[in-house]
Amino acid sequence: MTGTTRFALLGILSAVVFASLVLLDALTTSGLVASAERFRSSGAATEILVAEGRVDGAACEALAGVPGVTASGALRSSARKITIATLPDAPVPAHEVSPGFSAVVSDRAGSPSGVLLPRELADMIRAGLGDEVATDAGPMRVAEVFDYPSDGRRPGFGYAILSVGSALGSYDECWATAWPQLPNLRTLLLATMSPSAGDGADKPQIMQLNSSQGASFEGNASFTDRLTRAAAPAAAVIAAGIGFAGVRMRRLQHTSALHAGLRKGDLLALGLLEAGGWAAAAGVIGVGAAAVGASMVERGDQFAVFASLVGIPLAGVAGALIGTAVAAAAMSEKHLFRYFKDR
Incomplete structure (x- = not known):
């Protein structure tokens, strides 16, 4: 005192x-x-295996159960484009994805059925989660709206329709996100491939979804x-x-x-x-x-x-x-x- x-x-x-x-x-x-x-949300922690027609969809989905892998999903492209009723002069490229793919491009897993829309396209047609979109292939319900800005990510998915299908069958690509990054993620991705159909098959490629942030984050x-x-x-x-x-x-x-x-x-x-x-x-x-x-x-x-x-x-x-x-x-x-x- x-x-x-x-x-x-x-x-x-x-x-x-x-x-x-x-x-x-x-x-x-x-x-x-x-x-x-910023590294994680930009897609830099997501690796993609490209092996046309040789990716086992179920094996790709199973990667999400590996410790450290936060999400995984398979994708295959379609030559057909979908015409949306409100955009009759701008057909949209279509891809089919496995159910787990939603968690790769979004922080939350969407509905197991429906379509995934990039936010830019969803804003253009004024569609939101749960809405039905009229197309030349019939009505499609929006299962998820995900962000896909032009920040260095692999192009081609900012204006596309991703239809959620079955995990069974062969796919063209396997996408997997590991956070923190796993040094053996590429090895795990290669393990999702089905046996090659022949010696003339193209060599599989593994790429980073977004390489603008660097190959790895040394946190x-x-x-x-x-x-x-x-x-x-x-x-x-x-x-x-x-x-x-x-x-x-x-x-x-x-x-x-x-x-x-x-x-x-x-x-x-x-x-x-x-x-x-x-x-x-x-x-x-x-x-x-x-x-x-x-x-x-x-x-x-x-x-x-x-x-x-x-x-x-x-x-x-x-x-x-x-x-x-x-x-x-x-x-x-x-x-x-x-x-x-x-x-």
């Missing part, structure tokens, strides 16, 4: 340090998370090598300096108490009790800053980011106590008169 311990000064100073380091690391981490999401390396990875050690060192300075500022008082008969262990205990008060208060503010920082990312990543950030204020609290303990242990009654003269 009298301000002897400089509780407000040391607490505010530590809180500013903790919160600043937490938010700085949060901004860096959220940037990496955003880059990862673990980027996170490990980020400049703010030293935020927790920095918080501990700075807080240790603050704790050490907080004791040294009262060195005359402490040595006087020792001269008057206070035991060294009691001095250490009192110092830790006082430092624990202002350091814990600063730590709570730091934890609050960690919660704010975690809210910068998508909900699915918030807990992991919070767990990473909360270590910064906790390291700071530990550093403050260590710095206080070292300074208190260094106090000696024999320094009393020198401290008095220095004052």
